Amino acid sequence: MKKDIKKRNTILTIILIGIIFAYMLILQLNSASHSYAISIIERSAIYAVVAVAMNMLTGFTGLFSLGQAGFMAIGAYVTAILIIPVESRPTVYYVNGIAPWLANVSLPWWLAMLLGGLIAAGFAALIGFPVLRLKSDYLAIATLGFAEIIRAVIAAPGLNQITNGSYGLNTIPGYHSIFTPVIVSIICIALMVMLLRSSYGRAFTAIREDEVAAEAMGINLFKTKELAFIISSFFTGIAGGLLAIYMRSIDAKTFQVTLTYTILLIVVLGGLGSVTGSVIGAFLVMGGQEWLRFFDEPLTIGGVSIPLFRAGFRMVIFSILLMVVVLFWRKGLMGGREFSWQGLINLFRRIPQLFRKKKSGEGAKNE
Amino acid sequence: GSSSSGSSDTIKIGVFEPQTGENGGGGIQELQGARYANELRPTVKVGDKEYKIVLDEVDNKSDKTEAVTAAQKLVADGVKAVIGTYGSGCAIAAAPTFEDAKIPAVGVSCTNPQVTQGNTYYFRVCFLDPFQGTVMANYAWNEGYKSAAVISQLGDDYSSGLASYFSDAFTKLGGTVVDNEQFQTNQSDFKAILTNVKNGNPDFIFAPSSITTAPLIIKQARELGIKAVFGGGDTWYNTTIIDNASAAYCEGMVCSTFFDEADTSNDKTVEFVKGYKEWLNKDQTRVKNNGGNDAVVGNTALCYDTYNVICDALESAGSTDGATLRETLAKTNYTGCTGSISFDDNGDANRDSAYIDTVKDGAFSFLKIVKVGDTK
Amino acid sequence: MSEDILRMENITMQFGGVVAVDSLSLHVGEGEIVALIGPNGAGKTTAFNCITGVYEPTNGRVEFNGQTMVANCPHGKMKKTYAGSHAGEYTEIVSRTPDKITALGVARTFQNIRLFSSLTAFENVLIAQHMHVKTNFLSESFFANAAFLDKMKTKPKARQEELDMRERAHELLREVGLSDVENEEAGNLPYGIQRRLEIARALATNPRLLLLDEPAAGMNPQETAELSAFIVEIKKRYKLTVFMIEHHMDLVMKISDRIYCIDFGKMIAEGNPKEISSNPKVIEAYLGEADHAENN
Amino acid sequence: MLKITDLCVNYGGIEAVRNISFEVPDGKIVTLIGANGAGKSTTLRTIIGLVKAKEGSINLDGEELLGRSTTVIVSKGITLSPEGRHMFPDMTVLENLKIGAYLRTDDLNEDIERMYELFPILKSRKWQAAGTLSGGEQQMLAVARALMCHPKILMMDEPSLGLAPKIVRQIFEIIKKINEQGTTILLNEQNANMALQAADYAYVMETGRITMSGTGKELLRDSSVKKAYLGL
Amino acid sequence: MNGSVILQQFLTGISLGGAYALIAIGYTMVYGILRMINFAHGDIFMMAGYFMIFSMAVFPWYVSIPVTLAGTVLLGVVIERVAYRPLRTAPRMSVMISAIGVSYLLQNLATYIFTAIPMAYPSIPFLKQIFQFGSVSASLVTLVTPVLTIVLVIALMQIINHTKAGMAMRAVSKDMETAQIMGISVDKTITYTFIIGCLLAGVGSILYFTDRMTVYPYSGSLPGLKCFVAAVIGGIGSIPGAVVGGFLIGISETVLVSLGYSTFSDAFTFILLIVFLLFRPTGIFGEKATEKV
Numbered sequence A: 001m002k003k004d005i006k007k008r009n010t011i012l013t014i015i016l017i018g019i020i021f022a023y024m025l026i027l028q029l030n031s032a033s034h035s036y037a038i039s040i041i042e043r044s045a046i047y048a049v050v051a052v053a054m055n056m057l058t059g060f061t062g063l064f065s066l067g068q069a070g071f072m073a074i075g076a077y078v079t080a081i082l083i084i085p086v087e088s089r090p091t092v093y094y095v096n097g098i099a100p101w102l103a104n105v106s107l108p109w110w111l112a113m114l115l116g117g118l119i120a121a122g123f124a125a126l127i128g129f130p131v132l133r134l135k136s137d138y139l140a141i142a143t144l145g146f147a148e149i150i151r152a153v154i155a156a157p158g159l160n161q162i163t164n165g166s167y168g169l170n171t172i173p174g175y176h177s178i179f180t181p182v183i184v185s186i187i188c189i190a191l192m193v194m195l196l197r198s199s200y201g202r203a204f205t206a207i208r209e210d211e212v213a214a215e216a217m218g219i220n221l222f223k224t225k226e227l228a229f230i231i232s233s234f235f236t237g238i239a240g241g242l243l244a245i246y247m248r249s250i251d252a253k254t255f256q257v258t259l260t261y262t263i264l265l266i267v268v269l270g271g272l273g274s275v276t277g278s279v280i281g282a283f284l285v286m287g288g289q290e291w292l293r294f295f296d297e298p299l300t301i302g303g304v305s306i307p308l309f310r311a312g313f314r315m316v317i318f319s320i321l322l323m324v325v326v327l328f329w330r331k332g333l334m335g336g337r338e339f340s341w342q343g344l345i346n347l348f349r350r351i352p353q354l355f356r357k358k359k360s361g362e363g364a365k366n367e
Numbered sequence B: 001g002s003s004s005s006g007s008s009d010t011i012k013i014g015v016f017e018p019q020t021g022e023n024g025g026g027g028i029q030e031l032q033g034a035r036y037a038n039e040l041r042p043t044v045k046v047g048d049k050e051y052k053i054v055l056d057e058v059d060n061k062s063d064k065t066e067a068v069t070a071a072q073k074l075v076a077d078g079v080k081a082v083i084g085t086y087g088s089g090c091a092i093a094a095a096p097t098f099e100d101a102k103i104p105a106v107g108v109s110c111t112n113p114q115v116t117q118g119n120t121y122y123f124r125v126c127f128l129d130p131f132q133g134t135v136m137a138n139y140a141w142n143e144g145y146k147s148a149a150v151i152s153q154l155g156d157d158y159s160s161g162l163a164s165y166f167s168d169a170f171t172k173l174g175g176t177v178v179d180n181e182q183f184q185t186n187q188s189d190f191k192a193i194l195t196n197v198k199n200g201n202p203d204f205i206f207a208p209s210s211i212t213t214a215p216l217i218i219k220q221a222r223e224l225g226i227k228a229v230f231g232g233g234d235t236w237y238n239t240t241i242i243d244n245a246s247a248a249y250c251e252g253m254v255c256s257t258f259f260d261e262a263d264t265s266n267d268k269t270v271e272f273v274k275g276y277k278e279w280l281n282k283d284q285t286r287v288k289n290n291g292g293n294d295a296v297v298g299n300t301a302l303c304y305d306t307y308n309v310i311c312d313a314l315e316s317a318g319s320t321d322g323a324t325l326r327e328t329l330a331k332t333n334y335t336g337c338t339g340s341i342s343f344d345d346n347g348d349a350n351r352d353s354a355y356i357d358t359v360k361d362g363a364f365s366f367l368k369i370v371k372v373g374d375t376k
Numbered sequence C: 001m002s003e004d005i006l007r008m009e010n011i012t013m014q015f016g017g018v019v020a021v022d023s024l025s026l027h028v029g030e031g032e033i034v035a036l037i038g039p040n041g042a043g044k045t046t047a048f049n050c051i052t053g054v055y056e057p058t059n060g061r062v063e064f065n066g067q068t069m070v071a072n073c074p075h076g077k078m079k080k081t082y083a084g085s086h087a088g089e090y091t092e093i094v095s096r097t098p099d100k101i102t103a104l105g106v107a108r109t110f111q112n113i114r115l116f117s118s119l120t121a122f123e124n125v126l127i128a129q130h131m132h133v134k135t136n137f138l139s140e141s142f143f144a145n146a147a148f149l150d151k152m153k154t155k156p157k158a159r160q161e162e163l164d165m166r167e168r169a170h171e172l173l174r175e176v177g178l179s180d181v182e183n184e185e186a187g188n189l190p191y192g193i194q195r196r197l198e199i200a201r202a203l204a205t206n207p208r209l210l211l212l213d214e215p216a217a218g219m220n221p222q223e224t225a226e227l228s229a230f231i232v233e234i235k236k237r238y239k240l241t242v243f244m245i246e247h248h249m250d251l252v253m254k255i256s257d258r259i260y261c262i263d264f265g266k267m268i269a270e271g272n273p274k275e276i277s278s279n280p281k282v283i284e285a286y287l288g289e290a291d292h293a294e295n296n
Numbered sequence D: 001m002l003k004i005t006d007l008c009v010n011y012g013g014i015e016a017v018r019n020i021s022f023e024v025p026d027g028k029i030v031t032l033i034g035a036n037g038a039g040k041s042t043t044l045r046t047i048i049g050l051v052k053a054k055e056g057s058i059n060l061d062g063e064e065l066l067g068r069s070t071t072v073i074v075s076k077g078i079t080l081s082p083e084g085r086h087m088f089p090d091m092t093v094l095e096n097l098k099i100g101a102y103l104r105t106d107d108l109n110e111d112i113e114r115m116y117e118l119f120p121i122l123k124s125r126k127w128q129a130a131g132t133l134s135g136g137e138q139q140m141l142a143v144a145r146a147l148m149c150h151p152k153i154l155m156m157d158e159p160s161l162g163l164a165p166k167i168v169r170q171i172f173e174i175i176k177k178i179n180e181q182g183t184t185i186l187l188n189e190q191n192a193n194m195a196l197q198a199a200d201y202a203y204v205m206e207t208g209r210i211t212m213s214g215t216g217k218e219l220l221r222d223s224s225v226k227k228a229y230l231g232l
Numbered sequence E: 001m002n003g004s005v006i007l008q009q010f011l012t013g014i015s016l017g018g019a020y021a022l023i024a025i026g027y028t029m030v031y032g033i034l035r036m037i038n039f040a041h042g043d044i045f046m047m048a049g050y051f052m053i054f055s056m057a058v059f060p061w062y063v064s065i066p067v068t069l070a071g072t073v074l075l076g077v078v079i080e081r082v083a084y085r086p087l088r089t090a091p092r093m094s095v096m097i098s099a100i101g102v103s104y105l106l107q108n109l110a111t112y113i114f115t116a117i118p119m120a121y122p123s124i125p126f127l128k129q130i131f132q133f134g135s136v137s138a139s140l141v142t143l144v145t146p147v148l149t150i151v152l153v154i155a156l157m158q159i160i161n162h163t164k165a166g167m168a169m170r171a172v173s174k175d176m177e178t179a180q181i182m183g184i185s186v187d188k189t190i191t192y193t194f195i196i197g198c199l200l201a202g203v204g205s206i207l208y209f210t211d212r213m214t215v216y217p218y219s220g221s222l223p224g225l226k227c228f229v230a231a232v233i234g235g236i237g238s239i240p241g242a243v244v245g246g247f248l249i250g251i252s253e254t255v256l257v258s259l260g261y262s263t264f265s266d267a268f269t270f271i272l273l274i275v276f277l278l279f280r281p282t283g284i285f286g287e288k289a290t291e292k293v
């Protein structure tokens, strides 16, 4: 019995993956006409990585960190600097020139991205010493502040020859195929899930539940928190690198607090402590923002133009929708649980039941 | 709207502008130029067929990340050409997308050199930052100002770029830059900076900045008793600044611009200004979008010209194919309300002169035309 | 009794001006059940906190299994304001965080239940074994859940460890009689079961010494009686030494080998249950005049 | 008189209190006893308005309290000394006492002195932050704080929890004393022995239902109560 | 740098600090009572700016000021009702997210209604009188801001420490349920807190914008963040702390900019924050959180 269900789930999963890949293949083969869809999927996949990484801290370890934009900036800049083709560097650094030692250093994108992640992780390790001793909101504000400091440093004139200061970086080679960012994202998320499901992951959860008790169970608070922080920052840095390649041009303003807030909204929408929630959230938020675009365009029904529809309306609607989710689905869409086939099937089963109940309720009234 | 599917007798032109976010104000002013132009010239004849032109407006929210998806949306909508965008950052971010899709884009007011660099599909009708910075330095030097202070926005390519070109040119001419101050994005208190400026006692203050910050700087400076002449870049040719900083404080400030409302030497300008004002005043929301009055800002005029440049190119190319259109655009030779427009190999407008405008009695008035080589 | 497993020497804990524990010395022999009683606010929980590293004592030394586990002397700002006795007697400073102390073999429960309440009972016990994990986080993440490798002759170490941990968690829960609530959320369990689970979780760290802070608080006499039997049983089964704080006198009298009574942070009596219940100082300070048996 | 009729309370899917009815006559001590999780605390919290009931009625001297806010209910003269103490941890002992009398407008000094007499240890710690008191000290403060508002009906949720035997006895003496001074008492207790001895009337709760009731003396003699709750 | 420059900078610093302090109080009070960072506070402050613009278009300044303050308070109270009250029993994180959501909504709404083009802040003639002391010049508002801040804060402290409403606020901030048992109405108390916080934000907004003269949809976000930092540095929950924090940040920001380090003027705020969190995690006046194991 149990085995049958397991088998069924495996088959369903394989079918789902098959469908997803087939869909992406179709998009890829007609990439010219589907570039919009491709870019939305790529962006969602990248945000999903950061969202899961943030969830690992906030939802699983109970560390409320708002430094994501900063770590993404580190990852993005490292990646971008190292992969901009050497020949186009003079035009990119056209104002101040590039530092001579850097001028000819170039890496393949995946290595650059890995390095970006490692450097982000290194920074996390450093600032972890002071800030991880802080609790909840204080930690949030300190990490947020740290992200702002990173941004200021990147834009500082002193680093002009490395980060190109105010002018940002561009001519970053983009993706050739939708599969590159999606597969990298899948690998990143899979690695995080595996960690979360190991004993270390359980130790994270223990800290979220009760620090004092976790410590009394022999879990070293500082080391474990630091581990979660470093790993989360590593993947956030990688996602920064992915984003840089996706955007092909970055500057310090890309990595403002609002970026962190967007990711936080994704995490909350999906459900704290749910990896699948974060992934679904990323696609919903990114897709939703685009789907709502028609609100920005003047709408005329039967020759009467509806006055509300104009630029900016989309974001108003979007923020209202977010508020509705926060207020009415407090635990997010997944509510700390993971997606399971059984859950989905139960959901479907419940729908006819709801109808039946309604009907019988009505019947009772009629009697 | 874009939702109407691209039927065979319409051509879509993308209007890639920020309507919200930091540059939302300027973006909408530009957008209105395109709308007005579209109303005047709703169709083009490509080959033998008359096509209706539909503007596909997307908001890039002044945000680079958004800009990429917004650009992709235009590509997916099947636009044949793109107008925009205000704010070079977003133009740079979107440029590869348009190039990949072989859709020519014509920038209206994105003055950063990198927008067109290495991108064969991006053109622009405005002049560039190095040009503008130098022109302003020339002007200042010619007016007899010996010392200048420079104020620029950190992390902003437009402002930092102009400031550094200005400083270079001004020093070369023999002037001294007594003070070089920088401020943060979103900063609204400039007193500390301005106190330092005041202390340096410059003749001229060059403060290229967005229309959000310019009035703050000017007003606070005057309140601190700074009497020096203020100068800015093309963004400053915008009555919003006068409205926000009060006419008295703005009196005498100068800026470079590609357009002057009061220029009567060009018939096209006169015609455009008259027509556009009428169009604006027909609808209060248009006036509101324009910043609450009917003064014509440079970006609107440029965008109006851009629309026409694209339409002309469509007509003379006789095809909507991206590559053909690009080739035709590269050969553009058009005279519009902002003067003559043609592109160099890089896709940049060949402009050798700029208007210098000053504020007189609370309104912009034409002062002179300055060329790069013009120095005393 | 044999060797002392725990020795506290002149432990003083001072909060600001309040001396909560004052030169407390006591010892617990291997295999004993020792109780610590005393009026509210006498400093019992504080003493436990000093042993387990939650607080750093102001002065004194704690020895575990013949080794110095915690030691401190007034230093820094405390030097001037120190109000306890035996100043200057200790010079060594040894401080350990609670997790290090647990690693040495001292486990505890809390006066107010502190379970990982949104996790299942099984996970609670599993987590308590985390400190014994030997593989690093990389091989843990790669292999701990790699069930498809189970058919191999030699499983990866991380996988083997994970399987062992799960096995042991099941076994432990079975032994303490919690098998049937294994998959329940800890926070949803009845109070008495939660107390039991908290003890089981402490056991999962493989302690030699178990500290229980008011294990019977909030239990009725019936449940308390069950708990006494439980404590005696696990003590035997796991060869533990038990040191507990408790206000339920029937429990204390029934199972303790020895009892310490403290008041105002100072030791006022020591002895076996009989001696303690008739000790006038204890009656005066703690038990009160009436026959205490009827109170519980 | 406080009269509870057919009260039902749910937490999500859990039925914590199922259809219970009982009365608390003026001037008496009424106690609820029962195992952990029987629903005793839930009952008290519903009476004070912290938990919303599914159905039923809570009637104080002819006035319906169900659905009223806690503030209103407290102003009618019912108060609760909550389970688990619940001090204002950063306020001093004295401030905690004062806030107990939040709805009163008269002079408090006399009452504060009275509390210090009842609980001398509080006097010596009046400037200490309540959060750093020991468990027992906190419990005493909780009782004292509740008394500060001169309630008609004082509900106490496990006042003896975690207290030394001596203090437990003191607490019960105080309960009797307050009662003699005219306060009606509704008491939740694990310590069934003491509670039944003190109570005029008692109810036994099991899994959300009232399974038995009688005077304190009656229940003390009842063999099933003896077995289940007195550990004899 | 000569004496008059230093004096000029000092004036700038304390007037900026005063405005920061007023906003910081709102953060500290809301945090104190709901244990949440009211991310929307900076945007309420921004909306107050718009309210003033619109009411000055119709009324003279002495009518506009009360109208603006009333509008700001109303906005704050409505936000509390709609976005925070339903989450009273939810985990703190949800409330914080809700606050971020409100902030997002207010910014988008302002962009939608008022467009992103900055609007001129009307000048209140008597506040804008310029005084000249030698080479130092200052408008009245520069001088009034710090004085008004101090006066308002002293008044507020009296309310909190010596009235029943103040006691209720402190109690609710520690334990809502128990506060209810004491007969305190939690909803009312929280509403009062928002009224006070928004009132001060309104006053702060008038002083701040009178000096800085343009309002646009994002003009609240950075000052908002800085003021929150000010509140943390001062010791969150403590009102004198917020004031000291506000002045500290205002002055140090000015000093830094005047020394030519404007690159780091924003970052410095956060560096200051991190340093404080390290060496005095509870801030200057913060009380120790007391958790007993």
Ligand SMILES: Nc1ncnc2c1ncn2[C@@H]1O[C@H](COP(=O)(O)OP(=O)(O)OP(=O)(O)O)[C@@H](O)[C@H]1O
Residues within 6 Å of the ligand: C015, C018, C020, C038, C039, C040, C041, C042, C043, C044, C045, C046, C047, C111, D132, D133, D134, D135, D136, D137, D162, E291, E292
């Ligand atoms: N963190 C602290 N700060 C200040 N004083 C404290 C702190 N922790 C405990 N105390 C004080 O130390 C004394 C002893 O407290 P402790 O909790 O050890 O008592 P206890 O013996 O466990 O009492 P109970 O049986 O009531 O739990 C008390 O007076 C308490 O107020």
Ligand SMILES: Nc1ncnc2c1ncn2[C@@H]1O[C@H](COP(=O)(O)OP(=O)(O)OP(=O)(O)O)[C@@H](O)[C@H]1O
Residues within 6 Å of the ligand: C188, C189, C191, C218, D011, D012, D014, D016, D034, D035, D036, D037, D038, D039, D040, D041, D042, D043, D083, D190
């Ligand atoms: N906030 C809550 N959410 C969900 N369930 C709850 C909540 N509070 C109590 N319960 C459940 O309601 C039931 C009754 O609990 P209640 O606290 O009223 O019992 P009690 O008789 O007071 O027990 P105790 O002696 O432990 O205090 C228990 O099963 C408990 O798990």
Ligand SMILES: [Mg+2]
Residues within 6 Å of the ligand: C044, C045, C046, C111, D134, D135
């Ligand atoms: Mg204790």
Ligand SMILES: [Mg+2]
Residues within 6 Å of the ligand: D040, D041, D042, D083, D157
């Ligand atoms: Mg209870």
